[in-house]
Amino acid sequence: xxxxxxxxxxxxxxxxxFGLALTMGILTALxxxxxxxxxxxYLSMPRLRMLHTNINLFGWLLQANMGILFxxxxxxxxxxxFSEKLGVAMGVLYNLxxxxxxxxxxxxxxxxxxxxxxxxxxxxxxAVCWVMFAINVFxxxxxxxxxxxxxxxxxxxxxxxxxTFVYITGNMLSQMPMVAGTNQANLIWFYVHNAVGLIFTxxxxxxxxxxxxxxxxxxxxxxxxxMIGFWVISFVYVWxxxxxxxxxxSPHWLQTVSIIFSFSLIIPVMAVITNFFGTFATAPxxxxxxxxxxxxxxxxxxxxxxxxxxxxxxxxxxVNEITxxxxxxxxxxxxxxxxxxxxxxxxxxxxxxxKLAGRKLYSEKMGDLHFWIMxxxxxxxxxxxxxxxxIQGFAxxxxxxxxxxxxxxxxxxxxxxxxxxxxxxxxxxxxxxxIMQTFFGKYREEDxxxxxxxx
Amino acid sequence: xxxxVEKSLLWTATGAFLIFSIGAVLTTxxxxxxxxxxxxxxxxxxxxxxxxxxxxxxxxxEGCVYCHTQQIRHxxxxxxxxxxxxxxxxxxxxxxxxxxxYNFLGTKRTGPDLARVGGKYxxxxxxxxxxxxxxxxxxxxxxxxxxxxxxxxxxxxxxxxEEIKDLTAYIQTLGRNKNWRVDAEGQPLNDYEK
Numbered sequence: 122x123x124x125x126x127x128x129x130x131x132x133x134x135x136x137x138x139f140g141l142a143l144t145m146g147i148l149t150a151l152x153x154x155x156x157x158x159x160x161x162x163y164l165s166m167p168r169l170r171m172l173h174t175n176i177n178l179f180g181w182l183l184q185a186n187m188g189i190l191f192x193x194x195x196x197x198x199x200x201x202x203f204s205e206k207l208g209v210a211m212g213v214l215y216n217l218x219x220x221x222x223x224x225x226x227x228x229x230x231x232x233x234x235x236x237x238x239x240x241x242x243x244x245x246x247x248a249v250c251w252v253m254f255a256i257n258v259f260x261x262x263x264x265x266x267x268x269x270x271x272x273x274x275x276x277x278x279x280x281x282x283x284x285t286f287v288y289i290t291g292n293m294l295s296q297m298p299m300v301a302g303t304n305q306a307n308l309i310w311f312y313v314h315n316a317v318g319l320i321f322t323x324x325x326x327x328x329x330x331x332x333x334x335x336x337x338x339x340x341x342x343x344x345x346x347x348m349i350g351f352w353v354i355s356f357v358y359v360w361x362x363x364x365x366x367x368x369x370x371s372p373h374w375l376q377t378v379s380i381i382f383s384f385s386l387i388i389p390v391m392a393v394i395t396n397f398f399g400t401f402a403t404a405p406x407x408x409x410x411x412x413x414x415x416x417x418x419x420x421x422x423x424x425x426x427x428x429x430x431x432x433x434x435x436x437x438x439x440v441n442e443i444t445x446x447x448x449x450x451x452x453x454x455x456x457x458x459x460x461x462x463x464x465x466x467x468x469x470x471x472x473x474x475x476k477l478a479g480r481k482l483y484s485e486k487m488g489d490l491h492f493w494i495m496x497x498x499x500x501x502x503x504x505x506x507x508x509x510x511x512i513q514g515f516a517x518x519x520x521x522x523x524x525x526x527x528x529x530x531x532x533x534x535x536x537x538x539x540x541x542x543x544x545x546x547x548x549x550x551x552x553x554x555x556i557m558q559t560f561f562g563k564y565r566e567e568d569x570x571x572x573x574x575x576x
Numbered sequence: 577x578x579x580x581v582e583k584s585l586l587w588t589a590t591g592a593f594l595i596f597s598i599g600a601v602l603t604t605x606x607x608x609x610x611x612x613x614x615x616x617x618x619x620x621x622x623x624x625x626x627x628x629x630x631x632x633x634x635x636x637x638e639g640c641v642y643c644h645t646q647q648i649r650h651x652x653x654x655x656x657x658x659x660x661x662x663x664x665x666x667x668x669x670x671x672x673x674x675x676x677x678y679n680f681l682g683t684k685r686t687g688p689d690l691a692r693v694g695g696k697y698x699x700x701x702x703x704x705x706x707x708x709x710x711x712x713x714x715x716x717x718x719x720x721x722x723x724x725x726x727x728x729x730x731x732x733x734x735x736x737x738e739e740i741k742d743l744t745a746y747i748q749t750l751g752r753n754k755n756w757r758v759d760a761e762g763q764p765l766n767d768y769e770k
Contacts, residue, residue, distance in 0.1 A: 154728075160731060165639075167643065167730075233678040235683065270584075275588055278589050282593050283593075286597075290600075303670045304608045304614040306673075307614070352595065355595045356598070359600050359603065360599040360603050362603060367649075369647045369650075370673065371614070372607055372614070379603070446682075517653055517657060524687070525726045529726045
């Protein structure tokens, strides 16, 4: 089988899913301001929300990350992918499982697991795909032609191992008959938080650790910081699930533990961020921001700091009292998964797609335009959610204000969210067009002749 | 023997797993052992009937949890807001949920919390509310002085009459494991709506 078929297939599929996920997001946002839009069962707001999160997490982000890593890993390890056939089989099965799960969600066949609504048997199929991915990753590392494992490889290995347990706990163990009540809630929040923290963080960081030095053509700033970041994150992230239940009915000690570890997360995150910015700082000034890739990597890193500073502070009991359960949380989640990790994934797609197609990116200018529209739209998008969340949080403290009044106060914020979301979708269309043209479009021959062909 | 972790697939993978497993075990397996009230209790806890279980299945598949939490947090603002007729709602405790095969504690309140909603409204009210929720809430004047509906809850008129009854039966049980309607002397008021 032709080399990199699996990577190509998964990246194209992921980009298409991204558009579907954003469509669901915009429809959800529209329903907050015009609730009569699409008032039918399959388009009810909760169903749309479940589709939005699942398509984003599994259809777009996880799939894009896996596709990009299928290309990156063999390059770092100076070898071929362990089994291209296994990779393709996994990609096909993964997409089928996902489609089955999504149809299930639209028709109301769901689990009560946030971010893991895909019901059985499709969640088990996703787990099978994950094992196939793991075999390919371990196989590729085992058959490598270099001695040392680079940081990207550590994070990928970590993600593969951690996610196996996190996914099984959240999707299978939490649904066992003897697991109920707050015990189940604890397992599910262990999954929800670590889905972000131990799946998307390590995979996103792995990709950034490869792309930043490669794109800027400079060595990574500090090897020590890479090590601190990796080993500390593998220790502290997993403890934080219970911070979703602060002030709630779960054991007080567990909440305190999760708060302490949420705060400790500042350590690995700052190590990673310092490393990334350090690498940016050592690159030649004139060229380090040319094209969409370094811009996306830079902005992704900025959003990564902001999310990871927000996280520890909103886990403090007194701050949590205001922000928890409000729109603030939605803003926070979007900045992590959209702001930080989708930016890294888009940078990865921009980097890998031309190599897979064997020619230059269709249009660098369009890539820049995509970056600027998306970034400028994302700032008000996040900001209205935080401001709205704080307004809501303080309004809830006052028993004189009825619940519906607190909702009424957010009308403008929800309109802003819809419009800025629409701009984000517009920017995505540019991204999708650009990538599709790179793969399938016909453009000037001299570009192809000058193209950098993949090794 | 000198171990160079960065050269070894085995050591990197084992190390990452072991370090992770400390936190994983201590936050998932240990809590129900240390705090058995997370899964068992001596308090009388309501056993769901067939009809209520059907209601739970509808609550789950309609995704009610994405807008409605089911937890009165240990905060005065929660206790007052979700209380009713001058009685504060007591905070939710772990043991109240032990019979909840599917928990709906939730993370987001687009609508109000439902942890103590059982008995607050009559089943007839719920019927009308599921059919056309936006017509039941408060209305506020817009710039032109025209009163507009503010509730954004989707209507569930696509559910069959039976399904709405099942769902209502479940909702009427919420929060009733604690008989929280008591007067100043602690005497039960028993003024729940049916």
